[in-house]
Amino acid sequence: MNPDPHHRRMFIRRMGTATGVAAGTAAIGSLFHNRNLVPAGEEAKTIPSFLVPGTEGMMVVAEGPDPAFAVRAALQELGGIGRFVKAGDRVLVKPNCAFDRPAHFGATTSPAVTGEVVRQCIAAGAEVRVIDNPINHPEGCFVKSGLMDAVQSAGGEVWLPSAALFARVKVGSLRIPDWEALYRPLAWANKLIGVPTVKSHNLSGVSLTMKNWYGLLGGPRNRLHQALHEVVADLGQFIRPTLVVLDGSRLLVANGPTGGSPSDVRPGDVVAVGTDQVAIDTFGARLLGHAPDEIAFLDLAAKLGLGVVDEAQLKLFRKVRAVS
Amino acid sequence: MRRLRRYYQAFFLVLFAAAFALASQGGLKGYPVTVFLDSSALNAVGTLLSAHNIAYTMWIGLLILALTPFLGRFFCGWICPLGTLFHLASRWLRPRKAAERIRQNLHSRTQAVKYLILFVLLLAAAFGLLQVGVFDPIALLTRTSAALVSPGMRAGWMMIAIFAVLLLLNAWRPRFWCRHVCPLGALLGVAARAMPGGVVRDRGKCTDCGLCNRDCIGACSPNTRTRMAECFVCWNCIEDCPEKALRWEWMPKEEELARELGVSRRAFFGATLGGAATVVALKSQAVAGYPERIRPPGALAEPDFLDRCLKCGECMKICPTGVLRPALAEAGIAGLWTPVMDMERGYCEYNCVLCAQVCPSGAIRRMSIAEKSGTETGVPVKVGTAFLDRSRCLPWSFGRNCMVCEEVCPVSPKAIHRTPQAVEIEGRMVELYLPQVDVERCTGCGLCQHECPVNDLAAIRVTAAGESRTPGGSFFLR
Numbered sequence: 054m055n056p057d058p059h060h061r062r063m064f065i066r067r068m069g070t071a072t073g074v075a076a077g078t079a080a081i082g083s084l085f086h087n088r089n090l091v092p093a094g095e096e097a098k099t100i101p102s103f104l105v106p107g108t109e110g111m112m113v114v115a116e117g118p119d120p121a122f123a124v125r126a127a128l129q130e131l132g133g134i135g136r137f138v139k140a141g142d143r144v145l146v147k148p149n150c151a152f153d154r155p156a157h158f159g160a161t162t163s164p165a166v167t168g169e170v171v172r173q174c175i176a177a178g179a180e181v182r183v184i185d186n187p188i189n190h191p192e193g194c195f196v197k198s199g200l201m202d203a204v205q206s207a208g209g210e211v212w213l214p215s216a217a218l219f220a221r222v223k224v225g226s227l228r229i230p231d232w233e234a235l236y237r238p239l240a241w242a243n244k245l246i247g248v249p250t251v252k253s254h255n256l257s258g259v260s261l262t263m264k265n266w267y268g269l270l271g272g273p274r275n276r277l278h279q280a281l282h283e284v285v286a287d288l289g290q291f292i293r294p295t296l297v298v299l300d301g302s303r304l305l306v307a308n309g310p311t312g313g314s315p316s317d318v319r320p321g322d323v324v325a326v327g328t329d330q331v332a333i334d335t336f337g338a339r340l341l342g343h344a345p346d347e348i349a350f351l352d353l354a355a356k357l358g359l360g361v362v363d364e365a366q367l368k369l370f371r372k373v374r375a376v377s
Numbered sequence: 378m379r380r381l382r383r384y385y386q387a388f389f390l391v392l393f394a395a396a397f398a399l400a401s402q403g404g405l406k407g408y409p410v411t412v413f414l415d416s417s418a419l420n421a422v423g424t425l426l427s428a429h430n431i432a433y434t435m436w437i438g439l440l441i442l443a444l445t446p447f448l449g450r451f452f453c454g455w456i457c458p459l460g461t462l463f464h465l466a467s468r469w470l471r472p473r474k475a476a477e478r479i480r481q482n483l484h485s486r487t488q489a490v491k492y493l494i495l496f497v498l499l500l501a502a503a504f505g506l507l508q509v510g511v512f513d514p515i516a517l518l519t520r521t522s523a524a525l526v527s528p529g530m531r532a533g534w535m536m537i538a539i540f541a542v543l544l545l546l547n548a549w550r551p552r553f554w555c556r557h558v559c560p561l562g563a564l565l566g567v568a569a570r571a572m573p574g575g576v577v578r579d580r581g582k583c584t585d586c587g588l589c590n591r592d593c594i595g596a597c598s599p600n601t602r603t604r605m606a607e608c609f610v611c612w613n614c615i616e617d618c619p620e621k622a623l624r625w626e627w628m629p630k631e632e633e634l635a636r637e638l639g640v641s642r643r644a645f646f647g648a649t650l651g652g653a654a655t656v657v658a659l660k661s662q663a664v665a666g667y668p669e670r671i672r673p674p675g676a677l678a679e680p681d682f683l684d685r686c687l688k689c690g691e692c693m694k695i696c697p698t699g700v701l702r703p704a705l706a707e708a709g710i711a712g713l714w715t716p717v718m719d720m721e722r723g724y725c726e727y728n729c730v731l732c733a734q735v736c737p738s739g740a741i742r743r744m745s746i747a748e749k750s751g752t753e754t755g756v757p758v759k760v761g762t763a764f765l766d767r768s769r770c771l772p773w774s775f776g777r778n779c780m781v782c783e784e785v786c787p788v789s790p791k792a793i794h795r796t797p798q799a800v801e802i803e804g805r806m807v808e809l810y811l812p813q814v815d816v817e818r819c820t821g822c823g824l825c826q827h828e829c830p831v832n833d834l835a836a837i838r839v840t841a842a843g844e845s846r847t848p849g850g851s852f853f854l855r
Contacts, residue, residue, distance in 0.1 A: 190697040275781045275830040313789030
C-alpha cells in the first residue's frame, strides 16, 4: 500500500470512514430523536359495570335492632343473594374503612353488617375480598375498626392496598375524566358490593354510597375537595355496583367524616339494600336530616341518569320490619 | 464449653431478631420486645446518672451487672447479640494460620480505650448529657436494624455505614468493637475485676506454646496472667492448652489474678479534660428554639427527655405511619438521632400509643389512648400546633374551596373550623369556606399537613409551639 495520502485509494478509504461515522451519527439521531419530550401517558383503563342486568332500580329498607338480621331480611325481599352473586363469582366488597377508629365511633362501616355481607356471598359460593384505601394507615384502620376480624371470621380476605394495585382508570364526565384507582382489584372482580355507612361530612354534607367510592382512588385525591359534589357524581358514574348495602345501624351525625367521640353517634337501627345508588343516598341523607335538595351531588347524579331521587320511581321499593 | 456457648449465642441472637420482628403494630401483644435494651447495664447506669432513676424494666441490666463480679463478662461472651454478630464476622475474616491468630489475640494496650469511653459517657451523663445510647451495643444494633428494615429512613445510610465499618474492623482484630470500644463491655469489665477467682496458669506445666491465645475471644492474655476485666469466660484457653496448665480456680492467691484495667494516669486525666470540654460545649447549646423538634406524644419535657432517650430507634421502627425519624439538626447536637416527627412523611395516628409502649427508658412515657386523646379529661397530649399559611391556602388565597384539613382532623369537635364567606368570582357569587385552627383543640398530629393538597410546602404546618410536655408551653394567655 502506498502511504501517500494523496493516493486515490487512500482518499477513498478515508472518505469512506468519515462518511460511515457521519451516517452512523445520523442513524442514531434519527432513531432516537423525539420532538415530544413529555412521555405519552398510558391510556386510562375502563371499569365495566358490575350491575346484574334486570336488577336495576331496586331498594329495600329493613328496620330492626340486629343489623345482620336486617341485612338478611332485606336480601330476602330482593329475591335472595343468589340473584346477585353466583357460585364461582369473585366479589369485591368495599366498606367504609377510611379511619383508624373503633367501630362504635361510627366513622367506619360496622363489623356486623360487613361481616354479614361477606358471609352471604361466601354462602352463595363466591370468593370474597374486601378492599379500601383508607386515609389513615391501612392495617391500623382494618384492625381497629374491627373489620379485619369480621371479614376473616366470615371467610373473606382483606386486600390491603399497595402501589402495585393502582393504575389510571376512566372515572366520570364532570370533573375527573380519569384518575389513579385500585385497578387490579377492580379488574379481578366480576361483582362489586358497596357497604358504606351513614356519615355527616364537613364538605359534601353527607358521606354515603357514592362518596364511599373515594376509597377506591389513589393519587393526589386531596385535590378533589375543590369541587367535591361534582366529583361525587363522577364517582357514581365510575362504579356501577352489583349491590349496595347502606349500614344505618348507627349514624355519625356530627363532626364527620371522622367523628371521634361517642356523642357524635346516634343509633339508626336500619339498613338500605338495593341497586339504585341515588335512591339509597337520598334515603341516607334523610336519615341525617337533610332534604335531597340540600345535597347538590344527588341532583347531579340523578341528572346523569345514575338513579332516582324519588323512591316512588323505583322499580321495586319496600320497607320491612326485621325483628327476629 | 465451646458448643454450649454457641448454643447460648445462637439462642440469644434468634431471640433478639424475634423481639425486633415482633415490635410492629400487629406483633406487639404485650411481648417484652425491648428485653435486650433492658438488659444493658450501661443504659441503666447511664439513665441513673442523668435522670436519677431507672425505668423499672431495666432491672435485667442491673441483675446482669450484679452477677458479673461472680461470673465475669458472661454477657459479652454468651448473650450480647451484637457480640455474636461480630463473633461470626471475626470467624469468617480470621487468618488461616494459627500463629497469625495467636498474634491477633494478644492483649493490646488500646483495649483500655473502652474504659475511657465509658468514663467520658458516664461523666457526661452525671452532668445531664446522656449519650450512652450512641455507643450502647444493643441500641446500636436496634438502630441499625431499624434502618435496614425502613429503607426510606433519614440518616439510615449513616447507621448502616457505621455498622459495616465495625463489621470489617473484625478482620484487623477479632471482636474489635467488644475489645476496644464497647462501653457496656467496659462497665461489665470494671465489675468483673472484683471476681474472687479466674483462669490461673500453672507455670510449672506451661511450655509457653501460646495456643491458649489462638481462640481467646477477649484478648485477656491467659498466656501470662489473665486480665479479669477483659476475659469473656469462654474457657477456650483451658480447652486448648495441650499441657493442661490452665484451669478455673475460685480462690487463687491474689498474685495469680490481674485486676488492672490498663488505663494510665495520663490517659485518665486527658479523658477527664476532653470529656468535660465536650459536656460544656454540648450543654451550652440552647434547649429552646427548635420549631421542627416535634417529639412523639408522651415524650417528657425536653431536658428530661434528653436525660433518658437512648436513641435506639425502637419507636421509629414501630411507628405505623413512619412519621418518626432520627433528628439530625432539629434537636441540637446532643439530640442527634433522637426521634422527631416529620409530617410530610407521616402523621401521628390518633388511636395509637405504640412508640410509648416500646420506649425502653421511659423517655416517652407509657399512657393509654384515652389519656393521649384526652377523651376523659378533655385535655389531650399536644405535640405541637398546626399553623395555617394563608398565603398558600386555597380558599384564603385562591378563592377555591378545599377544607381537606377540616375533613381529616381526627379530634371531636374538630380543631379546624370554617368561616363561610360569600365572594364574587368571575361575576358569580360563591360561598367559600375559610379554615381556622382552634389552638385549644389541636393536638399537632399533623394529619392536616400530611393531607394538604399544596404539595411541596403544605399550607398548614405543625411546629412544636404549644406542646403540652413543656410546662407553660402554651403561647396563649389563659
